[in-house]
Amino acid sequence: MNVKELIEQNNEKRKDLNEENKKTYTDLMLYIRTKLTLSEKQSEEVLIEMLDxxxxxxxxxxxxxxxxxxxxxxxxxxxxxxxxEEEKRDMVKFVGQLAFSLVGWFLVARGIVLLLFSSFVEVSTTVYMIPTLIIFGLLACIVFLGVKVIFGLIHHSLFKEKSNDKMNMVKAGLFGGGSFAVILAANYYIRGFGPTFEFPWTASIGAGTVFLLISWLMKFKTKI
Amino acid sequence: MSLRSQLLKGILDGCVLAVISKAPVYGYELSKKLQDLGLGDVSEGTIYPVLLRLQKHALIVGEMKPSESGPNRKYYSLTQEGFVALDRISSEWQQLSVPINALLMKGENLHER
Structure with a gap:
């Protein structure tokens, strides 16, 4: 059985627990699932075993x-x-697939936006290579940090008699707002220098589709 | 934690191996058998970290099989290395238990006098 099937089975079976047992079990489950370095397959296997x-x-x-x-x-x-621990190879594959998928969707969305707007207003399709790379790097760091921060917040809020959800929401909100401000500021200050190239909507959608296809192929391969 | 459960925790790996060596069992069965043997001092869940550790060291393997009551369960059985480890733990326990019995079983010593 693969991880997806194990999780689905877990969701179904968990419904048969009474309220008190469900609370304790769900805390236990989230506590283990939010520990991202662990082997997902082995974790889900022991989780369903303990649920049974x-x-x-x-x-x-x-x-x-x-x-x-x-x-x-x-x-x-x-x-x-x-x-x-999760094998490094699987982790790299997972992160790689996610990155390809994100960049792919971004490029497709950019292509569509350019196409829609270009019929009304004059839009620039010039891309500044260095600023774009910097901002993408920044985004990747923020996503990586964000996952760690949010999962860490959940991990440490479990098994508490009265969880301080409000405090956690404030922390997560601050992180979200902060990173949004960083990206906006970077977009504003880091621009308009270095080598450029023309990147029209057709090329954007084309490249995006290729990225999405690669991501889909990676996912397909890991399932086997 | 009581002294009894602390002592049991130290030797639980051996006890789990011994139970599994008799017949393949799944988690719930295993905890039932340990309890029936009078080893109910640790909470039932404690067997799961033990099972994970024994699997990691390749002393046992798990296999999904339909259980007597119907649904699939993960049945554990001993590997070749598992049997070797069980033999080693048994003999080490012997070496320990004989002198400790002699030392701590005061009641019996009095009888001998």
Missing amino acids: HLLDAQEEGKTANQVFGENPQIFADELIEQLP
Whole structure:
């Protein structure tokens, strides 16, 4: 069974848990899933195994705390310690596929916007290579940091009696607003120098489609 | 944590290997068997980090199979290395348990006098 099927099965089976057990199990599940360095396949396998176990125990009137101990966080940390890390190769593949897909969609969207606007107003299709590369690099850093920050916030908010969701929302909001400001400022200040080339809407859509195709092929290959 | 559960935690790998060596089991069955043996001092979930560790060291392997009650479960069985490890743990336990029994079983010593 692949990861996607395991997750779907998990979503279905989780519905059979009672409220209390579902809360504890979901916390445990998110705690492990937000630890991004772990092997996804192995994590999902042990998660569904423990879900089956909990469902059997629930039938006998046991609670999640009886199964996973009074302190499920300590238990979860023990699991994380034993779970193997995701292989570097798979991680590179995943990030690569995501990058191709993002750049692909960006180029296609840019092509469409240029096409639509060019019939009303005069638009420049000139691309400044160095500023564009800098801004893309910046975007990549922000996305990478953002994933780490958001997952970290979730990871540390679990297993708490009363979670301070509001505080976390403020933190996530600040991060979002901050990075938006950085991109805007970079766009404003870093522009108009270095070598340029013409990049009309046709080429933009064409290149975007190629990127999306590569991303799709990578996804297809990892499924096998 | 009570002394009993601390001691059990140290030797749980061996106990899990021993149970699996008798017949392939899945997680829930394994915890049931440990409890029936009187080893219910640690929470049931504790077996999962142990199972992960034993798999990582290739002492056991898991295989999805339909269970008696119907749905697919992951059944664990010992590998060649698993049996070797079980033998080693058993003999080490022997070496430990004999002197410790002699030392701590005061009741029996009194009988001998």
